Amino acid sequence: MPDSLPVISVGFFGCGVVGSGALLALQQNAAAIERQLGARLEVRRICVRDPQRARPVELAPGVLTTDPAAILDDPSIQVVVELMGGVQPAGDYLLRALRGGKHVVTANKELIAKEGPALFAVAAERGLDFFCEGSVAGGIPILRALQVSLAGNRFSELIGIVNGTTNYILTQMAQTGKSFDQALGEAQALGFAEADPTDDVDGFDAVYKLAILASMAFGTRVPLDRVARQGIRNITDRDIAYARQMGYVIKLLAIARRQDDGLELRVHPALLRVSHPLASVNDVYNAVFAHGHAVGEVMFFGRGAGSLPTGSSVLGDLMEVARGIRCGGSGRVNSAGLADLPILPIEDAQSHYYVRTETADQPGVLAAVAGVFGKHEVSLESMLQKRADEQIAEIVWITHRTREGRLQAALREIEALPVVQRVSNCIRVEE
Amino acid sequence: MPDSLPVISVGFFGCGVVGSGALLALQQNAAAIERQLGARLEVRRICVRDPQRARPVELAPGVLTTDPAAILDDPSIQVVVELMGGVQPAGDYLLRALRGGKHVVTANKELIAKEGPALFAVAAERGLDFFCEGSVAGGIPILRALQVSLAGNRFSELIGIVNGTTNYILTQMAQTGKSFDQALGEAQALGFAEADPTDDVDGFDAVYKLAILASMAFGTRVPLDRVARQGIRNITDRDIAYARQMGYVIKLLAIARRQDDGLELRVHPALLRVSHPLASVNDVYNAVFAHGHAVGEVMFFGRGAGSLPTGSSVLGDLMEVARGIRCGGSGRVNSAGLADLPILPIEDAQSHYYVRTETADQPGVLAAVAGVFGKHEVSLESMLQKRADEQIAEIVWITHRTREGRLQAALREIEALPVVQRVSNCIRVEE
Numbered sequence: 001m002p003d004s005l006p007v008i009s010v011g012f013f014g015c016g017v018v019g020s021g022a023l024l025a026l027q028q029n030a031a032a033i034e035r036q037l038g039a040r041l042e043v044r045r046i047c048v049r050d051p052q053r054a055r056p057v058e059l060a061p062g063v064l065t066t067d068p069a070a071i072l073d074d075p076s077i078q079v080v081v082e083l084m085g086g087v088q089p090a091g092d093y094l095l096r097a098l099r100g101g102k103h104v105v106t107a108n109k110e111l112i113a114k115e116g117p118a119l120f121a122v123a124a125e126r127g128l129d130f131f132c133e134g135s136v137a138g139g140i141p142i143l144r145a146l147q148v149s150l151a152g153n154r155f156s157e158l159i160g161i162v163n164g165t166t167n168y169i170l171t172q173m174a175q176t177g178k179s180f181d182q183a184l185g186e187a188q189a190l191g192f193a194e195a196d197p198t199d200d201v202d203g204f205d206a207v208y209k210l211a212i213l214a215s216m217a218f219g220t221r222v223p224l225d226r227v228a229r230q231g232i233r234n235i236t237d238r239d240i241a242y243a244r245q246m247g248y249v250i251k252l253l254a255i256a257r258r259q260d261d262g263l264e265l266r267v268h269p270a271l272l273r274v275s276h277p278l279a280s281v282n283d284v285y286n287a288v289f290a291h292g293h294a295v296g297e298v299m300f301f302g303r304g305a306g307s308l309p310t311g312s313s314v315l316g317d318l319m320e321v322a323r324g325i326r327c328g329g330s331g332r333v334n335s336a337g338l339a340d341l342p343i344l345p346i347e348d349a350q351s352h353y354y355v356r357t358e359t360a361d362q363p364g365v366l367a368a369v370a371g372v373f374g375k376h377e378v379s380l381e382s383m384l385q386k387r388a389d390e391q392i393a394e395i396v397w398i399t400h401r402t403r404e405g406r407l408q409a410a411l412r413e414i415e416a417l418p419v420v421q422r423v424s425n426c427i428r429v430e431e
Numbered sequence: 432m433p434d435s436l437p438v439i440s441v442g443f444f445g446c447g448v449v450g451s452g453a454l455l456a457l458q459q460n461a462a463a464i465e466r467q468l469g470a471r472l473e474v475r476r477i478c479v480r481d482p483q484r485a486r487p488v489e490l491a492p493g494v495l496t497t498d499p500a501a502i503l504d505d506p507s508i509q510v511v512v513e514l515m516g517g518v519q520p521a522g523d524y525l526l527r528a529l530r531g532g533k534h535v536v537t538a539n540k541e542l543i544a545k546e547g548p549a550l551f552a553v554a555a556e557r558g559l560d561f562f563c564e565g566s567v568a569g570g571i572p573i574l575r576a577l578q579v580s581l582a583g584n585r586f587s588e589l590i591g592i593v594n595g596t597t598n599y600i601l602t603q604m605a606q607t608g609k610s611f612d613q614a615l616g617e618a619q620a621l622g623f624a625e626a627d628p629t630d631d632v633d634g635f636d637a638v639y640k641l642a643i644l645a646s647m648a649f650g651t652r653v654p655l656d657r658v659a660r661q662g663i664r665n666i667t668d669r670d671i672a673y674a675r676q677m678g679y680v681i682k683l684l685a686i687a688r689r690q691d692d693g694l695e696l697r698v699h700p701a702l703l704r705v706s707h708p709l710a711s712v713n714d715v716y717n718a719v720f721a722h723g724h725a726v727g728e729v730m731f732f733g734r735g736a737g738s739l740p741t742g743s744s745v746l747g748d749l750m751e752v753a754r755g756i757r758c759g760g761s762g763r764v765n766s767a768g769l770a771d772l773p774i775l776p777i778e779d780a781q782s783h784y785y786v787r788t789e790t791a792d793q794p795g796v797l798a799a800v801a802g803v804f805g806k807h808e809v810s811l812e813s814m815l816q817k818r819a820d821e822q823i824a825e826i827v828w829i830t831h832r833t834r835e836g837r838l839q840a841a842l843r844e845i846e847a848l849p850v851v852q853r854v855s856n857c858i859r860v861e862e
């Protein structure tokens with residue numbers, strides 16, 4: 001390309017997995033990207049902790065720095081791409097960047113889930129672009145779809161598999177009969193799970209992503225502590241086997257539903273019919289299913305994490321910032337001005353449930369347990385009885401739609417029955 | 432909303448299925464849309480052929496007109512939404528609209544497939560927006576995803592089910608054993624197929640959509656006569672039954688692949704393994720699968736046609752035009768400046784094939800036919816032999832990957848064998 005092309009000057013914070021992916025994706029397709037933009041993206045400075053670390057991408061000499069001011073105080077840098085992760089100091093850097101008139105691209109889900117509205121407001125005030133496509137579901141272009149192409153819709157529901165680590169673990173458990181611990185160990189060995197897997201397996205990561213999705217689809221702030229959260233540590237290979245025998249798979253779902261009186265927001269494992277479109281989303285793939293008043297059902301599927309896929313989203317955002325700069329019209333998509341829709345307590349959410357009970361293996365037990373369900377008006381959809389060992393029978397129940405509070409009352413009474421050893425698991429079933 | 436909101440003034444051409452859907456979708460969600468845009472979309476004039484016709488949407492008195500000039504010559508109208516269909520006079524209207532400084536939204540696939548590049552160039556020259564999300568796959572937000580969120584990718588492949596009518600017919604044939612004619616008649620009765628179904632069942636509609644998709648993904652012009660096209664009229668209930676026995680379904684696919692020396696572009700029925708993500712896309716649903724160098728595999732699924740779903744795309748485009756007007760930065764996504772990548776002849780495309788032969792029911796026939804395949808270096812992957820009636824056996828063959836020319840030579844020689852009645856069908860198999 002001729003050197004006379006206008007240049008868009010970019011500063012990166014972070015050059016780990018996602019940063020390298022974005023830079024690689026850009027380098028590998030630079031000519032076509034320049035042709036599309038009529039401009040050249042120049043990554044002028046990259047602020048990292050350790051400039052000596054080996055990176056899978058070739059960088060111009062002198063581009064690495066450990067000094068944030070080299071980016072934030074350089075007025076020639078027009079766009080800041082933040083891929084460090086964590087709330088601080090990333091949040092401060094972005095605030096300083098915005099106040100300095102720089103556009104922002106980030107893939108930092110924790111920061112956006114926690115501080116997004118405040119940052120969006122500053123960007124909107126100053127007419128700056130602020131994009132974060134890479135913060136949810138890696139390479140899947142879901143956020144811009146919600147905010148632009150589908151923006152006219154009133155959404156009633158979002159359901160997603162948005163955490164690749166747990167989806168890999170659950171897929172391995174289902175396909176090879178591994179236990180949770182075995183599958184987790186394998187995921188760690190392959191780099192799909194962190195040494196401390198809490199963020200993924202306990203559902204925090206999925207909560208961040210759900211909060212961002214719901215905020216954009218429903219135009220509301222989402223206080224994270226109001227999102228019901230349950231991870232997958234309590235899912236056993238036995239639950240997965242029983243679910244399969246009854247025609248279900250188990251997935252960690254992120255669910256947002258608009259009800260008349262507010263939003264239902266929850267992250268938890270759930271049984272899904274094998275014929276459900278999300279049931280066949282396996283391994284590290286992600287998918288998000290949305291329902292809008294005009295579009296009806298729409299689903300997005302792709303790689304939910306990884307260097308190049310997330311890099312693809314970052315690069316797409318960066319190109320969109322560049323288009324705005326080129327045509328003198330930035331700050332178009334305004335994510336500020338959010339409402340505060342009420343978030344409904346999980347106890348009020350209705351659901352079908354899978355309940356696994358360990359009981360004495362003797363006549364009359366089934367009727368006794370079923371009787372307690374009936375007394376609490378929890379009606380039963382199906383049942384599977386298995387002998388676990390010589391004394392113990394396992395009975396698995398799928399209930400019809402019921403309120404959580406009612407189910408919990410029934411389970412407390414069932415657990416107190418003399419013939420019942422314990423209620424060994426209780427998992428929601430999504431239709 | 433207060434009346435002091437700035438107004439974006441819009442003129443519609445056409446108020447049929449899609450036009451009514453876009454207007455309804457807008458009316459049903461007007462307050463939220465105004466909040467998002469900080470502006471009110473006002474549909475000032477709607478040009479139709481017959482103002483007396485009943486429409487499922489409430490219109491302000493005096494908004495309907497039969498005079499195109501009432502829109503084109505009104506300098507206060509900032510955006511033209513064209514939903515008439517057909518190349519003329521729609522193309523002339525849009526050209527006049529652009530020359531008059533009006534932004535354009537259209538869902539007219541035939542027009543964009545045939546005249547898109549010329550129209551895009553005029554829009555680009557004048558810094559105007561020109562969006563056509565509704566022209567491909569109804570409500571599925573695929574075009575903007577390719578052009579914005581995934582814009583950094585070098586795409587290698589697109590595969591889609593992009594025609595709802597044929598997908599409905601093939602689904603009915605597969606699920607109920609109906610013949611093509613029965614299923615077509617039913618689709619016509621339900622309004623899913625036109626009285627003259629040529630455009631859909633012979634693949635023209637899918638060719639338009641593939642041309643638009645490929646043009647945007649690969650940044651190239653697509654001469655329509657270079658796209659290989661085959662419809663579904665030759666698919667019998669028998670083919671569908673045999674395919675199922677061998678683990679396949681039959682779908683009308685639109686395929687674009689980048690090869691070293693050019694693009695493969697083709698629309699034809701094909702066998703897909705039941706486990707393929709597109710195999711379970713049924714009825715009037717559409718789906719598009721793309722592969723980009725950074726994002727990897729990504730899939731979009733949703734309603735491929737219909738009033739509100741396509742209206743959702745039109746409305747999303749209109750809102751994006753409004754954002755551009757509001758922030759003074761229109762004409763960002765530049766679809767002009769397309770390349771002319773070579774389109775490869777279908778004869779050079781390699782594929783697996785399903786071949787159905789009717790033969791004498793006597794020993795040695797199978798070996799004779801297999802021998803001819805072998806002679807032409809077409810190797811065989813699987814075979815299914817069925818007795819059709821007392822004298823005739825049907826043998827279904829699935830070949831390994833081979834060049835079309837080689838297969839055709841083998842089929843000619845097989846058809847000439849004395850023990851072979853005829854080669855009764857030949858359908859590609861996509862992996």
